[in-house]
Amino acid sequence: MTLLIIGAGPAGLAAAEAASRDGAPVTIVDENLEAGGQIWRGGPASWQDRRARALWRALSTRAQVRWLHGTRVAAMAGARSLLLEGPLGPLRQDWDQLILCSGARELLLPFPGWTLPGVTGAGGLQALIKSGAPLAGKRVVVAGTGPLLLAAAHTIQQAGASVAALVEHQPRRALLGFLGQLARRHPAKLWQAAGLLRALAAVPMQHGAVVTGAVGQERLLGVTLSNGRVIDCDYLACGFGLVPNLELAGLFGLETAAGRVQVDAAQRSSEPAIWVAGEATGIGGVDKALAEGAIAGLAARGQALPAALLRARTRALAFATLLARSFPPPPLMREVCRPSTIVCRCEDVTAAELAPHRDWRSAKLQTRAGMGPCQGRICGAACQHLFGWEAPGLRQPVFPTQAATLALAASEDRDS
Ligand SMILES: Cc1cc2nc3c(=O)[nH]c(=O)nc-3n(C[C@H](O)[C@H](O)[C@H](O)COP(=O)(O)OP(=O)(O)OC[C@H]3O[C@@H](n4cnc5c(N)ncnc54)[C@H](O)[C@@H]3O)c2cc1C
Structure with missing residues (x-):
């Protein structure tokens, strides 16, 4: 067995x-x-x-x-x-x-400039750091929503980088409500959150705002926020949930x-x-x-x-x-994604090209969205948030594979 x-x-x-x-x-x-x-x-x-x-x-x-x-x-x-x-x-x-x-x-939501080098997922940047990426001396903005932002900011600090701002979509009042719920029902989690907040006490926090753009030509130089602020940085780590x-x-x-x-x-x-x-x-x-x-x-x-x-x-x-309930993906990101914003980064398909379609299948057939190496893993979830489309189903092999694997699959098919 x-x-x-x-x-x-x-x-x-x-x-x-x-x-x-x-x-x-x-x-x-x-x-x-x-x-x-x-x-x-x-x-x-x-x-x-x-x-x-x-x-x-x-x-x-x-x-x-x-x-x-x-x-x-x-x-x-x-x-x-x-x-x-x-x-x-x-x-x-x-x-x-x-x-x-x-x-x-990670759920990655598109916004102007999000394909610039230096823009990553919050968990993605953590993973890079844990794999040895040198971040010492860099300025990082951490933005999005949810407790993963705190964990990411902490890892970034420990790697010797400075967190230029932590931008949480939820307003301060909602966060206090969340902490109150933790205190009542999940006290151990409250202690964890308090430990992270203590470690991040010097980090400038922005509540009730989202990133509206990543600024730069060849690579990231800064970010703009929905509250009108502009922050210089070398990296932007975005986390909108999983x-x-x-x-x-x-x-x-x-x-x-x-x-x-x-x-x-x-x-x-x-x-x-x-x-x-x-x-x-x-x-x-x-x-x-x-x-x-x-x-x-x-x-x-x-x-x-x-x-x-x-x-x-x-x-x-x-x-x-x-x-x-407390940290849904920010609805505001639907407006932040402009018609010219690339949504499918593998095939360079913009929001304007996707918008006329009624579902994922039609968009995929006519624009090639989701047909690149990620096979819709990133843009499929983004389109679900932006247009309410059902996420794409996958065909075998479910990941890009080597020719030898395809050959073995073909011989298995022949023998069966
Ligand atoms: C990028 C990222 C960063 C995170 N950072 C934190 C954090 O700092 N703190 C925190 O509390 N939580 C974090 N989380 C949440 C955390 O992942 C979960 O709480 C927890 O790890 C879930 O455990 P799991 O075993 O369900 O999944 P995972 O830990 O994701 O493990 C799933 C495993 O399945 C493997 N796998 C998937 N598909 C295949 C396949 N086809 N073939 C072979 N192997 C496969 C993957 O390689 C992976 O190792 C993070 C999540 C993500 C996505």
Whole structure:
């Protein structure tokens, strides 16, 4: 019986630990070279979070846990078989049970100048820093909405850069309301937020404003804000929230609603042999990912689900609901995106070219939007926000692949 886990972020690691506790073999595949997903990027040696360290301690002593690092799931190779692309080329991986923990990516919303070098996602800049990008001495504006902005600003400061401004779309009153809710229902989160706010005490904060433009010719020189201010900077890190990665869920034909995979109380999806955990079932953060991952791992092994674990998930889901209500993507960004603003940056398609179309399919056919290397992962979510279009469905292979992988897929097709 092969239990395959896709994704070695917090959800995948928790699933692997729970599923392999009784000695059962588990295979974990992740396209990153090291485990940890988005939040614990940088590899086990750099992890500070004691939960990450405990998971790693347990997993690294279990010989029955097999790791496929640097390996991406690209396509189906049969009913219970996947086509992977790893460091040694394409390979086929069969499975009997599968736990999908494919995480999330950033929602990037277009505005004039957003394609200039120096403009990144807030989490994207964090990831660059964790991979060693030198930022010391640089001036960075962090803008958008949500608590990820605080985490990003903190990482940027720790990298030796100065945060020229933190621009949060929500007005101060709404933020105080959010902190009040944290105090009442999630006091540990309030402590976390207070710690970050203390560390960022010297950072100029702008509330109730959004970025209206990135200024510069060859690269970023500054940003303009909706409150009329202009701020000089070398980098702009934008965070408008996260979007679940649903490419693989689409590949398996899992039921989704409101942009997330639907699961039952045991994290089981509409396909009985597939469980789903973490951001793919809805954006909620690391606590939700850990609780759901552990539940999925135990459920896949047919083991009882401890009441404490179920309570932890309930708490994490309540926090996720509060986050979604408190920090929706700013509606103002629809006006900030001008007719001449590029929306699909792979194929250089502007908002004016997209606007006449009634849905994503028509826009894609007539403008090539979503047909570049990102395959609509960035502009698809942006168009959902701008025009209310349903996000694009994907065809196999779900990621750009090497010719050798396509050749293996073709030979699998011929043989089947
Ligand atoms: C850019 C970014 C930065 C973030 N920074 C923070 C932060 O500073 N603080 C914070 O609290 N939260 C942060 N978050 C939120 C954080 O990601 C989640 O709370 C948490 O990591 C979710 O865990 P997960 O296991 O569900 O997903 P992830 O951690 O995203 O893990 C998913 C894993 O699946 C792998 N994967 C996906 N598709 C495939 C495939 N086809 N083949 C192989 N592997 C695949 C990915 O490589 C990834 O390692 C960030 C999110 C993003 C997107």
